Amino acid sequence: DLDLADDNESSAEFVVMDISASPVFVQSGNSVVITWSASEVNSCSVTGTNGDFWSGISGSQNTSIIFESEVYTFTCLDVEDHATTPQSVNVTLAPIFQEF
DSSP states (O other): OOTTTTTSSSSGGEEEEEEEEEESSSSSOOOEEEEEEEESSEEEEETTTTSOEEEESSSSOOOOOSSSEEEEEHHHHHTOOOBOOOOOEEEEOOOOOOOO
C-alpha cells in the first residue's frame, strides 16, 4: 500500500505567480494590458471586478474599457490541484485635471 506520510510537502511552495497591469493608472474610457504568468501549476485564471475573465497559465490581454478602478485577481491550481494564494493587481483611474 502507499505510504503518504511523507507527502506533507505542499507543491504550492514551489509555485511562482506574477501578474501586472500596464499602465496601472488609466484615464476613464481607456483599457490597459494585463499580463500574467505562473510556473509549477496545472491551470490558472484571471478575473476582473468588471467581469473580465481569462484563463491560461500565462497570457497578456487587453481589458475591457475601464470606467472605474478595477482589481484583477490571478488564481491558479498547483500540480496537485490545490488552490494557490491569489495574486492581484489594481488598476486605478488617473485623476482628471480640469481647467477652470
